[in-house]
Amino acid sequence: MAPRALGVIMNGVTGRMGYRQHLVRSVLAINADDGVELSDGSRVRLDPVLVGRDSGKLAEIAERHGITRWTTDLDAALGDEDCPIYFDSLLTAVREKSLIRAIDAGKHIYTEKPVAESVEAALTLARKAREKGVKNGVVHDKLYLPGLRKLKRLVDSGFFGRILSVRGEFGYWVFEGDWQRAQRPSWNYRSEDGGGITVDMFCHWNYVLENLFGAVEAVTAKAVTHVPSRVDEHGNRYQATADDAAYAIFELEGGVIAQLNSSWCVRVHRDELVEFQVDGTKGSAVAGLHKCVIQPRETTPRPVWNPDLRETESYRAQWQEVPDNAEFENGFRAQWEQFIRHVVEDGPHPFDFMSGARGIRLAEAGLESSRTQRRVELAELRP
Template sequence: MNGITGRMGYRQHLLRSILPIRDQGGITLADGSKLTVEPILVGRNEDKLRELAQKHRVEHYSTDLDSLIDDPSIDIIFDASMTSLRYDTLSKAIAAGKHIFTEKPTAENLDDAVDLARQAKAKGITAGVVHDKLYLPGLVKLRRLVDEGFFGRILSLRGEFGYWVFEGDIQEAQRPSWNYRLADGGSMTTDMYCHWNYVLEGIIGQVKTVTSTTATHIPTRWDEQGEPYEATADDAAYGIFELETPEGDPVIAQINSSWAVRVYRDELVEFQIDGTHGSAVAGLNKCVAQQRAHTPKPVWNPDLPVTESFRDQWLEVPANADLDNGFKLQWEDFLADVAAGREHKYGLLSAARGVQLAALGLQSASERRTLDIPEITL
């Protein structure tokens, strides 16, 4: 598990995914057998690795990633390190015949992202890319509504994501300073459009065009040492996407992403789908819906205060199942695919489309125009 001392690698992948899978005795496969996991912690700081290993009863840790990639007793290489290092890490792992599971973006540019997909296909390994949001309870419920035909013909999707990230001068920032330096791989567009691509694909359909505007709302921030620095990366991205459903229907999606916005909604990210037969709003956990027969008939009158509570007119969508941590659920799916020797449904080609959307989003913002999204083939 490379990059495990980072926030996401530690909290979501080690603490909330692999360790619970280990402690529950592994996962049960289709034939009734058990597949167990034994993590090896990898990073640059040996002291941090030793501390984590002792704290969580992990036997093995190392600062030598290359030797582990070459170790024939290791089956899977997971990567959550810096994006700038990911292409080389994954290429070495694929060449060594390892199955790979990785955070995104999978590469800094589209050519490298597509090349990784080609390498994995040629080698015949199982490759998975973190698509955690599709496993979140709110989006699982939203996808179920789509599958059940609740919306009728889908018309549009609107998304709101973000929160206020403190500048770091008076209150410590909640995100690392590299997020706001373009040279270090920072960028709201680069970070989040990879997510939005698989969310839009996984819930509605393929993204056909992108129109994007970016901004660096906070030009000066303070780093981990308390020193001011110029924020050169965009901290907000406002995107409009044209989609196509599997049935060929056009859908307009609009998603705002910002680290310079204060939250006035139920969750840090929310998506609303509107269709001819109904609408639904989903966050990380909750999903509420309103069908056509229960849709009220508001009348615009700016001279009178609104007396009806629009939020109370929606019904919560039940889970109807126990929904575990989204990262853990995808890990379990991926491990089952490795054991079965089959392709993971969220692989490197899907990740390449995310890299492509981010690059075209930045290009669209720079050129102030709508861009078509070419289809990627291997």
């Protein structure tokens, strides 16, 4: 049986994430493998319609990948009844208005995060989607990383015993843009354009902590701008108005304490750009993007503090690597496939607008904690 086609409006594919992760490595990769397989064995191919403001870039991308449909008219795309799904990877500052238009058009929504610039706006989106009866999903890509999937396997197996704490380090040095071209777009460093590492990363940390260890109940954070002046894509110097590093303590349900540092101003001295160490009464683990190593209680060494002697132990050699035991596909693609099954056959997909709103709530609480220099408890959200 030939796969059936499902039209998908993709808004924002001229940007780095929209193009690389969502168009090329997800939608087009799915089609290269003959579509998404459903529970009955049938398959669904995705028919993308590219939407954006720059007709030249859209035409070039469409020609490069053999895509026949693109437009700069979002309303025209939303009026296409053969396209039941709308995907958004626009800038945060303009995403909310586009999502509202898509909901009003009756489209099922799959979107990057943050879904809006405030908790109240995110809750409004959730209410509108519920009233309109459209399915909605928010990108939660970190949960699909091989390293975190192995970590989830350990949690579910009871490997850790009682989990005590989580320590996370994320980041790398983003060049200022003068003598080396920056690896991130300049809007990331302007709060007026929706930038800031707290807004960006706390949305990730919320769903990672919530789905692996427990809901966040309180946060104490410090957000800072370490590099106050940068050079943009056109060679113009500008003042950074958004935070480029955030240091936080998250209190989770069940008494687990998580400490996470997020920084675009740190030089990497670890195996991967993000790493989480989880310590429990029966064992510990360190997970990155791909790798995960463990140290069970039974094989834990007995270190002795003696600053007078040079260390002779290789502490990293005392850990055991967790095997893949499966073939892990691209995390963005894996969630795309999950959302398509959610739309077509009502398969499970818990990462909706409310999950996105909880991420924004944590970011807002983190910024409030930094501004007021106090611990902030998270209020319950109701759709």
